[in-house]
Amino acid sequence: MHPNLLLPVFAGCLASFTLQAAETVYDFNLPAGAVGATLIGIGQVSGQQVLFIPADVAGRQAPGVRGLLSAREAVRQSLVGTDLSVLVTASGALSVQRTGDGLTLDATTINAIRQSGETADAGYVAQRSSVGTKTRTELVKVPQSVSVVTREELNTRKSDNLSDALKYTPGFSSQPASFSRTADDYTLRGFNVGAGTGGILRDGMKLQSNPYDGSVEAYGLERVEVLKGASSVLYGQLSPGGMINTVSKRPTDTPLHEIGLELGNYDRRQYTIDLGGPLDDQGEFSYRLTGLWRDSGTQVDHVDDDRRYIAPAVTWKPDDDTSLTVLASHQDTYTGFSPPMSYALSSYSNTAGYKIGRNQFVGEPGYDHFTNRMDTLGYLFEHRFNDNLAVNHSLRYFQANTNWDYLIPVSVSGSRLLRRYSAREERSTGWTSDNNLNFTFDSGRWQHDLVLGVDYYHKTYDSHRFISSTVAQLAPPLNLANPQYTGVGANTAADTGSDLHSSQAGIYLQDQITFDDKWVLLLGGRQDWAESVTTTFATEARATRNDKKATGRVGLVYLADNGLAPYISYSQSFQPASVSNPAFGNAFAPLEGEQYEIGLRYQPPGTDTLLSAAVYQLDQDNSLSLDSLTNTYVQYGKTRSKGLELEAKGNLTENLQLSAGYAYTDTHVLEDKTASNVGKRIEGVPYNTASLWASYRLASLGLERLRVGAGARYIGTTRTTPSVYDGKIPAYTLVDALVSYDLDSHWQLQAKAQNLFDRKYLYCNTTCRYGDERSLIGSVTYKW
Structure with missing residues (x-):
C-alpha cells in the first residue's frame, strides 16, 4: 500500500x-x-x-x-x-x-494490545467480550448465552449496585436491596451464583471467599458480563448457573474528569469522583482514580446504607505490545442485615396473630449492624510476542473483615416477637492468579485461536458465629403491639463457626476453529484439583477433602451472510462443596453440572442491534440447600432447570436505545432422599420474568439535551418451603423511570425513580424479606 x-x-x-x-x-x-x-x-x-x-x-x-x-x-x-x-x-x-x-x-x-476486559462499547450493544472464550471474540461467535451490560447502559439506568445493573438481564434474579447491600447473592437459570459459590469474578478472576465479604460497588465498574450455564472449562470451580464477571474501570488514554452529587429520599447523600488520563507526554503511563462516599438511611429505621469506596489504577505501556495495569480498591460498608423471617410472620400470611410490619425494625438499636471492610490489590499483564503469540498473566490479593450482629425473628407469642441472637465475626482472604498463552495460526481454509492456561485460587474463611438455639439463650422479646426497644442481654451461645482453608488449581486448553469464515467450532477441556481443610470451633474437629474433576465443552456456530448466527453447545461444571456445617463438617460430595443449549443470535445488517434466543437443559448432581433458620446445609440428589431466554439490545436510532428480555425457567427436584420433595419447584425461582427498558433523547421535539427513560420488570409467582407455606408467592411488576438534561457539554442533571408506583411485594427463598419501596434520587454531574 x-x-x-x-x-x-x-x-x-x-x-x-x-x-x-x-x-x-x-x-x-x-x-x-x-x-x-x-x-x-x-x-x-x-x-x-x-x-x-x-x-x-x-x-x-x-x-x-x-x-x-x-x-x-x-x-x-x-x-x-x-x-x-x-x-x-x-x-x-x-x-x-x-x-x-x-x-x-x-x-x-494505536492500542495494538488491549487488556482482556477492556472495552470500546458504544451505546447498549457490546460487540465483543472476553468472558466466553478468554479472547476478545465477537459475541456472535460464542456458542453459549452471554449478556453484557455496558457502561452507557449503567449510566442511563443510573445503576446503584450490582443487582441494579443486572435486573434487566433475562434469567437473573436477586433478593431485595435490603439484602444486596450486604451480599452479592444471585441466581442464574435457577441456580445460585453468588459470592459463596465463587460465581462473582472481577476482571476474569475469582473475587470473594464467602457470601458476606461485601457487595461489589457498581460505580467502580466499566461493564458487567454474564456467562450463563455450566462454565468450568475456563473458570474452574463454579455453580452450573454460570458466572458474573465485573470489569474494573481502567486508566484511559484521553483525559477524563467527572464529579457528581446525589440527593434522595431517606436522607441520601452521595458524592462521586472519576478521574483518568495520561501521566506523561509520551503516553507511556496513564491512571484512573474512582471514588464514592455515601451516607443514607433506608425504608427501615435504624438501618443505614453508608459506603466509602476508592479505587486507584495505573497502566504502564512501554511499547505497543506490552501492558501492565495495577488495580487496587478499598471499600467500607456500614449498614444493617435484613433478617430472615418465616412466611407466617409476614403480612402476606392469613394465619392469626401479630405480623412484622413492612417497615418495622425488629432488632435493637445499637446492637444490629453490618460492618464490612474489603480490600483488593492486583495487576493485569499482557505481552504480544508477534502477530500470532501473546501471553496474559493476572494476579490479585483480596481480604475482607466483617462484623455483624442482628436479632432473628423466631415466632410470635401473643403480641411478643421472640428473637434469637446472631453475632458473627468473619475474616476472609484470597489469592488468585490466571496465566495463559494465546496462539493463532492459519492452515488453509482453517483458522485456529488456541488458549492454554493455568489458574489458581487459594482462600481462607475464618468465621466465628454465636447464634442462640435454646429458649434460655433468646434475646428479650419485642412487643409488636407497642414496640419499645429495651436493649439486649448477654449472648451466651457457643461458637458454631469454623475455619476453612482451600486451594483450587486447574489447567485448561481451548481451540476456537473457524472454517471458511462461516463455521466456528469451539473445543475445550480442563482438569481441576481442589483440596480443603475445615476446622469446626465447637469440637475442634478437622474435616479434609480432596477432589479432582475433568470437564469439557464443545460448541458450534454458523455465521450466515444475513446476520443470523445459530449455535449448539454442551458444557460441564464442577464445584467442590467447601462449606462448613456444625453437624457434618465438610463431608459433602462435589456439585457437578452439565448443560445442553441451542441458541440463535441475529445482528440485522446495517443496524446496531443484537437479538439473542436460547433454550437449554441444565442438570446439577449432589445439590446443596442452606436452611437459613438453622444455618445448616443439606445435600440431596439431582436438580434440573429447563428454560427459554430471549434478549434484545439496540441503539435503534441516533436517539433511541432499548434493552428487553424474557425468561421462562422451569426448575425442579428430580432426585432426593426425601421422596416427597421429588418433583417440587426450586424455591424462589419464578417460571416467568420479563423486562423492558427504553431511553429516548427528545431531539425530534427540538429538545436534544433532554433524555427520558422508563422500564418495567415483571417477576412471576414463586414457591417457598412447602412445610412453611404451600401456596404461591404473588407475582409483581416494578416500574423504573429516569430523566436527564444536559445543560451543556459539562453539566448534566438527572432524576431517577425505582419502583415508581411503590408496588408492595414479598420475596421468599426458604425465608422471606419485604421488597424495596419507592426510591427517588436526583443528581448533578460535572465533566471537564
Missing part, C-alpha cells in the same frame, strides 16, 4: 497536527451508520485529518459514537467489530487500514 492511494478527508484546518498523549477531547454525538460517513463526521467535529481508502470501508457499519472523546478514540470506536484499525502517521493524521496490512508511512499503531 502506498501513501498516494489514501484518500484524505479534511475538516477545518488542514495544518498538520502533532498527536500528544494528552489529546484534545470533543463532544461527539454521531449515530450508527456507514463507517465512511462516520469517519467524515469525526473529521468535521474534530478538525483533524482522517485518511482511509473508500474500498476498505465500503459496506461496513459503525456503531454510534457519543461522548467526550479524542479524535483517535472516536475513530477506534467507529471501527469496533471490523477488521480495520487506526494508525497515527508521522504528521499526526489518523489513518485507517485493514488489520495486518503493511503501511509505508512512518506510523504508530
Whole structure:
C-alpha cells in the first residue's frame, strides 16, 4: 500500500497536527451508520485529518459514537467489530487500514494490545467480550448465552449496585436491596451464583471467599458480563448457573474528569469522583482514580446504607505490545442485615396473630449492624510476542473483615416477637492468579485461536458465629403491639463457626476453529484439583477433602451472510462443596453440572442491534440447600432447570436505545432422599420474568439535551418451603423511570425513580424479606 492511494478527508484546518498523549477531547454525538460517513463526521467535529481508502470501508457499519472523546478514540470506536484499525502517521493524521496490512508511512499503531476486559462499547450493544472464550471474540461467535451490560447502559439506568445493573438481564434474579447491600447473592437459570459459590469474578478472576465479604460497588465498574450455564472449562470451580464477571474501570488514554452529587429520599447523600488520563507526554503511563462516599438511611429505621469506596489504577505501556495495569480498591460498608423471617410472620400470611410490619425494625438499636471492610490489590499483564503469540498473566490479593450482629425473628407469642441472637465475626482472604498463552495460526481454509492456561485460587474463611438455639439463650422479646426497644442481654451461645482453608488449581486448553469464515467450532477441556481443610470451633474437629474433576465443552456456530448466527453447545461444571456445617463438617460430595443449549443470535445488517434466543437443559448432581433458620446445609440428589431466554439490545436510532428480555425457567427436584420433595419447584425461582427498558433523547421535539427513560420488570409467582407455606408467592411488576438534561457539554442533571408506583411485594427463598419501596434520587454531574 502506498501513501498516494489514501484518500484524505479534511475538516477545518488542514495544518498538520502533532498527536500528544494528552489529546484534545470533543463532544461527539454521531449515530450508527456507514463507517465512511462516520469517519467524515469525526473529521468535521474534530478538525483533524482522517485518511482511509473508500474500498476498505465500503459496506461496513459503525456503531454510534457519543461522548467526550479524542479524535483517535472516536475513530477506534467507529471501527469496533471490523477488521480495520487506526494508525497515527508521522504528521499526526489518523489513518485507517485493514488489520495486518503493511503501511509505508512512518506510523504508530494505536492500542495494538488491549487488556482482556477492556472495552470500546458504544451505546447498549457490546460487540465483543472476553468472558466466553478468554479472547476478545465477537459475541456472535460464542456458542453459549452471554449478556453484557455496558457502561452507557449503567449510566442511563443510573445503576446503584450490582443487582441494579443486572435486573434487566433475562434469567437473573436477586433478593431485595435490603439484602444486596450486604451480599452479592444471585441466581442464574435457577441456580445460585453468588459470592459463596465463587460465581462473582472481577476482571476474569475469582473475587470473594464467602457470601458476606461485601457487595461489589457498581460505580467502580466499566461493564458487567454474564456467562450463563455450566462454565468450568475456563473458570474452574463454579455453580452450573454460570458466572458474573465485573470489569474494573481502567486508566484511559484521553483525559477524563467527572464529579457528581446525589440527593434522595431517606436522607441520601452521595458524592462521586472519576478521574483518568495520561501521566506523561509520551503516553507511556496513564491512571484512573474512582471514588464514592455515601451516607443514607433506608425504608427501615435504624438501618443505614453508608459506603466509602476508592479505587486507584495505573497502566504502564512501554511499547505497543506490552501492558501492565495495577488495580487496587478499598471499600467500607456500614449498614444493617435484613433478617430472615418465616412466611407466617409476614403480612402476606392469613394465619392469626401479630405480623412484622413492612417497615418495622425488629432488632435493637445499637446492637444490629453490618460492618464490612474489603480490600483488593492486583495487576493485569499482557505481552504480544508477534502477530500470532501473546501471553496474559493476572494476579490479585483480596481480604475482607466483617462484623455483624442482628436479632432473628423466631415466632410470635401473643403480641411478643421472640428473637434469637446472631453475632458473627468473619475474616476472609484470597489469592488468585490466571496465566495463559494465546496462539493463532492459519492452515488453509482453517483458522485456529488456541488458549492454554493455568489458574489458581487459594482462600481462607475464618468465621466465628454465636447464634442462640435454646429458649434460655433468646434475646428479650419485642412487643409488636407497642414496640419499645429495651436493649439486649448477654449472648451466651457457643461458637458454631469454623475455619476453612482451600486451594483450587486447574489447567485448561481451548481451540476456537473457524472454517471458511462461516463455521466456528469451539473445543475445550480442563482438569481441576481442589483440596480443603475445615476446622469446626465447637469440637475442634478437622474435616479434609480432596477432589479432582475433568470437564469439557464443545460448541458450534454458523455465521450466515444475513446476520443470523445459530449455535449448539454442551458444557460441564464442577464445584467442590467447601462449606462448613456444625453437624457434618465438610463431608459433602462435589456439585457437578452439565448443560445442553441451542441458541440463535441475529445482528440485522446495517443496524446496531443484537437479538439473542436460547433454550437449554441444565442438570446439577449432589445439590446443596442452606436452611437459613438453622444455618445448616443439606445435600440431596439431582436438580434440573429447563428454560427459554430471549434478549434484545439496540441503539435503534441516533436517539433511541432499548434493552428487553424474557425468561421462562422451569426448575425442579428430580432426585432426593426425601421422596416427597421429588418433583417440587426450586424455591424462589419464578417460571416467568420479563423486562423492558427504553431511553429516548427528545431531539425530534427540538429538545436534544433532554433524555427520558422508563422500564418495567415483571417477576412471576414463586414457591417457598412447602412445610412453611404451600401456596404461591404473588407475582409483581416494578416500574423504573429516569430523566436527564444536559445543560451543556459539562453539566448534566438527572432524576431517577425505582419502583415508581411503590408496588408492595414479598420475596421468599426458604425465608422471606419485604421488597424495596419507592426510591427517588436526583443528581448533578460535572465533566471537564
